[in-house]
Amino acid sequence: MPGLIAKQPNNLYCRISTVVEAPTHHDMTKEELEYYLINERSLDINLVTLEQWLAVYEVDFNVAIKQIGSGSGNLTFEEAKEWLKEVGYQHADEFMKKIAYRWEEWEEEDD
Numbered sequence: 090m091p092g093l094i095a096k097q098p099n100n101l102y103c104r105i106s107t108v109v110e111a112p113t114h115h116d117m118t119k120e121e122l123e124y125y126l127i128n129e130r131s132l133d134i135n136l137v138t139l140e141q142w143l144a145v146y147e148v149d150f151n152v153a154i155k156q157i158g159s160g161s162g163n164l165t166f167e168e169a170k171e172w173l174k175e176v177g178y179q180h181a182d183e184f185m186k187k188i189a190y191r192w193e194e195w196e197e198e199d200d
Contacts, residue, residue, distance in 0.1 A: 094122070094146060095153035098177035103153070110158035110191075112172060154184065158191040166192040 092106045092113065102122045103115040114125060123139045126132035132142060157169050164172075166189065173181035 093148040093153040093156060094143070095148045095150040097150060098179070101176070103150075103176070105153045105156050107156050108160075109163045110156055110160040111164035111169070112157075115172070115176065150178070154178070155188075157188065160191075 091108045092104045094102060094104050097103050097115065099116070101115070102117040102119070103112050104117075104125070105111070106113045117125065119139060123132075123134070126139070126142065127134060132139075154173065157164065159166070166185065170181055170185045173184065178184070
């Protein structure tokens, strides 16, 4: 699964793709996350519970958001910052200042 599952600051779950460098799923309840994992990632709930899966694979939100970037052009700088604020991330402005270069490099390549 080329993506990371993390619990957002608002206690809901997200998946951040390491391919498109953007959240592909967000604001998922545990039930929605379980449905996603069963139907999209072939999680066999008979072999492992969601809690067991999360204990092994869940990533800290602060680690997961380091994957956000402009790699695919799917997420603008402002959209990324707005999403972080929407999910309750307290340090969105500071974090985005640290990773702003990712969008600057992408924009230079388009020129």
